[in-house]
Amino acid sequence: MTSMTSRDSAQKPKLLESRRVLTLILLAAFIWSLLNLDWTSGFIHSGGISAMGEFASALFSLDLSTDTLTTAISASWTTVAYAVAGLTLALLIGIPLGAIGSGVLTKSSWVKVSSTGVTRFTLAFFRSIHELVWAWLFVAAIGLSPIAAVLALAIPYGGILGRIYAELLQDVPEAPLQSLRSTGASEWRVFWYGRLPMALPDMLSYTFYRLECGIRSAAIMSFVGLGGLGHELRIALDDLAYQQVWTYLLFLIGLVVIVDVWSTMVRRRLSE
């Protein structure tokens, strides 16, 4: 029986293998974060446990009065409207910027580098700031208006969509595009008739996923007073009306689940 390998004795296991280093770093980081907690004062609010109990039991005596239900439904609609409007604006931002940022529209080098660089940077800047921060800034700038909510949602989402679109457009396989070019089509036509249609299913799929996130983002926009489920939730919480809080929470969860299921079904069909 011959040995398969030339080394006759087993190699020693590498101690400083990169994965072990990573695990150590992660563990150390977590412990460091724990140390930053204020361990001297108690973690639980005095009366916190009883509040939790009260809150939990309020689920069983849900507030289903007509008043609450109407508010819930109208707040849900506000949330959905903000999300949809915001997302459509995000598309207007994301598609052009994503197309330019992907670098597939330009050929010559310095134009390409500068245009992709600038757009990529803009997209990154847009999506660095959380939508609620944008919302607060817009409210401070132009006042309490639905447009503020829509803009605050559109900018970061536009940034996210743009980045993903850029990647999807880049990832389109070259072969079909080459055959298009060989028929004498201009670069612009290659994009419209070749690249974009091929990337479109994935783009749509991701956009639908973002819609679900948008619902949640729109819900919390109301923190700055812009109306919607989050706004109603905050009012109910301030009043300690736990049953109402549950109603709004359930509406929110229901809304998210509905959009999630719908978006999953659409995405599955798109990828078939």
Place this chain on the structure above:
Amino acid sequence: MTTIEGTSRPTATRFTWPRVTFIRFSMITMMVLIAASWVFVLNADGAQSHSIFSMHTVNRFKDFLSDLLGIGSSSTPAFAQWSEWRLTGHLAYQTLAMSVLAIGFAAIFALTFFMFGARNMMMGDMAPYSSWFWRAVFFLVRGLFVVTRAIPELIWAMLIIFVLSPGLLPGAVALGLHNAGILGKLSSEIVEGLDQRPIQALRSTGAGRFQVMVYGVLPQALPRFVTYLFYRWEVIIRTAIVVGFVSAGVLGTEFRLSMSYFHFTTVALLLIWYLILVLSVDITASYLRRLAR
């Protein structure tokens, strides 16, 4: 003639809606929604929205920008004072700690439950002693993921602040809970996509269900899990400022206070720190991600 050698049970035929009709239906619904939403947004509160597109708004916007930059104000802007930098820098540091704590919580939660949320582990081949119990566990775990995920971080924070005293912890728990559902679902999907053959081979060595999970599934799932971990951390650092609105001792807290006192130059300083944090986390995450390969 199809060979069925190696399969354990025939696949049932699934009813699916005719593909074209469903997509078309969805598109039409979307169009209607879009139109209705814009009508609503532009007409809410009477004609107020129309006045947005006016010079008045542009001037307000300009005023706001100059306030942020401290132009035309008598006092020194916050971002020109070293002491302010140090104070807010400490808050940024705390925010970073909170984000790490949050992703840690989320990871622990996800690692504990993700195998119970994987369809192929809980039902079917992997469960020769399959019982209603494990099916129930599966649905419970998946339901847990859905609920924790559906509630936005800020709302979690608003609820948690009733129970936990202000500080880093409520924000971290709120962020952690929301992301636990997301990470959990993503991790379960990793498991569902794994090659079944090594796992089945392990079963034939007499390993129990849990041992197979630990020895066969976990090592294969970890690399991609770590990728998702870093991706969520990048999202968490951006949301950490928002959660701070209801928490204490972090960037968001100061942001809220400064906004309410109209200390706009402090707001600008806080935004700068915020961007520094986001950039640093993005860079760190992309570097650490490479270590996982």
Place this chain on the structure above:
Amino acid sequence: MALLKNRDQETLYSSASCAVELTGVSKQYGQKEAVAPLSLSIDPGERVAFLGPSGGGKTTLLRLLSGQLETSTGTIMLCHRDLTTMPTGHEVSQLVGMIHQQFDLVPNLSALQNALAGQLGEWSLLKSLVSLVWPLNRGIGLSALARVGVEGIAYQRAGSLSGGEQQRVAIARLLVQDPQVILADEPVSSLDPARAGEVLQLLVGIAEEAGKTLVASMHSVELAREHFSRLIGLRNGVVIFDSPSHEVTEDMLHDLYDLQGLRAEA
């Protein structure tokens, strides 16, 4: 039959072995009959190979023998014990172990960890967890790897090994598991001819040394003839022939693999 002891004086494998008895065993999937009712008897220590065209029932039969699949009819006895009555996977694994064509190993773990997996049935959950980071009971794993000739790559990721090395590690795992009956589902079909011969030689050699019953499904007739004492031809779930390998004629093989006949039967 000699027992093999390694340098730590841990017993590598015992020499006991089992008889395999099938009585009226069949397997049906809906309308399709993967394995027609058959009865078979294999003596302890015998080396048997199933031959036949793909889809003919070889893999199904092996999976029935390993307990992975339940029979539609009939009983399987291993060591005079009814396979279906054994409650835990652990008990079954002590009687029968299986090696597949490929993808048997966990690619992210080292060869050593994969080999040690043969003992998972005897380990507690905690021990399994710890072994992910720091393999316990190394000795027996290293000895098994040495026996199959790959101790040099013990700490390498299984996913980075060649096909031949991977199969050897899978055999090492079988050694660690130490079942009475070894099943092999086309163990060398993914290897090039030179490696295939070597690995098969190794497998058969180990089975012979320990006196274990070996039941394999084979793609290559030449290799089967060379290493197995008894050949059974399966086609569409029916046994076409069952005889000692030196008595198998070209005509019998022709009948077994007759393509035209297959198409007609489809």
